[in-house]
Amino acid sequence: MPAAQPIQIKPTAPKHYVVKKGDTLWDIAKRFLNTPWNWPEIWYDNPHIKNPHWIYPGDVLTLYYVNGQPRISVTGGPRVSSIKTVVLKPSVEYQKLPKTEHPIPIQTITPFLVHPRVVPVDIFDKAPHIVAAADSRILYDSGNRVYVRGLKSDAKQNWYSVYRPGGVLKDPKTGEVIGHQVLYLGDIHILKRGRIATGILEHTREEVTAGDRLLPLVRKHYNYTFMPTAPKTTINAQVIALFNSISMVGQYQVVVLDTGTRDGLRRGDVLAVDQYGRMIVDRYATRQESRDVRLPNQKVGLVMVFRTFKRISYALVMSATDPIMVGDLVHNP
Template sequence: MKRASQFIRRTVILLVFGLLAAGSTAFAEELLRADHPAHYVVKKGDTLWDISARFLRSPWRWPEIWYVNPQVANPHLIYPGDRLDLVYIDGKPRLMLNRGPVRLSPRVRSRPWDGAIPTIPIGDIAPFLTRPYVLDPGQADSAPYLVSFGNDHILGGTGVRAYVRSLAESGGKYHVVRPGDPYRDAETGEILGYEALYVGTVEALRAGDPATVFFNSSEREAVIGDRLLPVNEETAWTDFVPHHPKGEVRGSIISVMNGVAQIGQYNVVVIDRGAQDGLEAGHVLRIDQKGETIRDVVTPDSSDTVRLPDEEAGLLMVFRTFDHVSFGLVLNAIRPIHLRDRVSTP
C-alpha cells in the first residue's frame, strides 16, 4: 500500500512537471519566431521594434520576455554595441542585456536623446508630436486669425509682421495653421475634426484688435484667414511602449500625412478612432486591406456581386491621440495599404 502511494505521488509530480514544461514550450513557440537568433548586437540606426521583430512573432510583446538585469545600469536603455542574449529562466524565454563598451559614466536620463536606441523611428514622427494638426469642430471659428500683412506684403512668412483679430495678450507664442479638409468617420460620414495645415510660428508683439505678431518661422506662405493657436510648451513624449488595446477597437485609415499616394512602412496615417474610443499612445493595431466588391462574371445575373474578405496588410502604432482621431506610424507593411483600409485590435 505504501509503495503504491509513493508510486502515485511520483507519477503526479512527474505529470505536473511535464505539464509545466509543455506549457513553457508552447509559450515559447507561440511567442518566438522559428528563425530567431540566439543573440544580437545592437547597431546604430536600430529601433527596439526592429530588434523585437528579429526574435518575436509579435514585436509589441517584447515586455513579456525582457529581463531586467540588476547588474546593468539603466537596463531599460539600449545602446549601439550592446548585446542581447536569448536565454531561458525557469523554462521561459528571456532577452538579457549585456552592456557593450562603456562610453559614458552611467546616469539616468532618457530625454533629451542620449544615444539610446528609440522604440520607433522618432525622426519620422517628430513634427507630429507637438504641433496642432487637428482642429475640433468649431475651434477654427473662435480662434484669432490673420487679417493683414501691412502695405508691403500680400503673403506672410519668416521675418514678416502681421495683424491679427482678437488677440488679447502680448508676448505669447502661437502656431499658425490653416483649416483643411474634414476628418470623417469612414462608416458614418460624421465629421470628427478638421485637418490643420501647419504654417509656422509667431510671437505676439502687441495685444489688441488688431494685434501685432511677428513670424519667427514658417514652413509655407501664410495667407489672410490663417488661424492662431497657443503653443504648448510641454515636452513631447517619445518613450513609447508598444502594447495592444485592452478592449476591441475597430476603425479605418482616413488620411495619410505628407500627401503620399500609396501607404507603406513609416508613413504617418490618421485613423477615425481617438482617446474617447479608448486609444492611447503605444497602442498597436492590425491593418487589414479592405476587400473589394467585384462582379461575379460567372453568374448570368449581371448585377450579382461578391465582397472579397479583408486581408492582413500590416501593423501600426498609435503615437498621438485626439478626442476622435489618432495619428499612427505604419511599422510593418506586407501588402499595399490604402485609405479606408481597416484597423483593429491584433
C-alpha cells in the same frame, strides 16, 4: 478588453543577440517574436544598470525561460561589464553611454510632433485667427505687423504658430467632421493683447493671409521612447488620411486614424491594417446563392501609434505587404 494572445517566440529566435548601431526596437522584437507588440511582456529590466528600459548598441540580449515563460534581458555588453565591485574605497565612476537606438525612425515622425498636420475640430474651430495687416496688403510675410482676433487676454504665451485650414476629415460612419488638415505657415510673436491683438510674423514658410489660425508654438522636448505594445482596449477604426501621398502609402509613412484617447488608444499601441475583400461575381453560384460575393478582408500591414488626440491619432506604418489606403480597416493585432 481584447483577449491576451500567447507569446509566440520565433523558431529562429537567437539565444543571444548583440545590439548593433542602427537597430530599432521594432527590428529587435521581430527577431525574437512573431508578434513584436508583445515585447513588453517578455522584456525584463536589469535593475543594476542605468536606464534599464533603454537598449544600447553593444548590449547583449539573452533569451531564457522562467517557469516556461520566455524572458529577455541585458546580460552582457559595456553597461554590464563596466559594473565593478568596490571594497573599502568609495569612488564614483562615470562612463559615457553610446547613443541610444530608438524603436522607430525618429526623423520620420518628428515633423508631425513639432508641427501637426491634422488638428481635431474642437481645437481648430476655436483657435484665434488673423483678421488683417497693419497696412492694406492682402498677403503677409516675415516682419509684417498683423492683427489677431480671439486671443484670450489673460493668456501668458506670446509665441504662436500660424496654420491654414485645408480639407476636413470626417467620421467614416457618421459623416461628422472630426479634424482639419492644416498647413504650417510660420510663427507669430504677440506684442500687445486686447480685443484685437497685435503681433509680428516670424519665420514664415508661405505667405499668410486673413483667416489663418493660431495654435500655441511648441517649444518642448518630446519623449521619443516608444514601446510597441498591444492596445488594452478593443479598437475598430479606419485610415482617414495619408501624408505625402495621393492614394497609398507604405513602410515608414504616416497615416491618420479615426480613433484616439477617447477609445483608450495610447502612444506605442500597434494595430493591424486590413483591406476590404473585393467584390466578385460567382458564376458557379446555385439558385439559392447570391452571385455577388465579397471575398474575406486581407491583412496588409501593421501601424504603430505615435501621437494621440481625443478622436484622431497619427500612426507610422511599421510593415506593409500591400499599399495602405484611405478606408482600410484598423483593429487589434
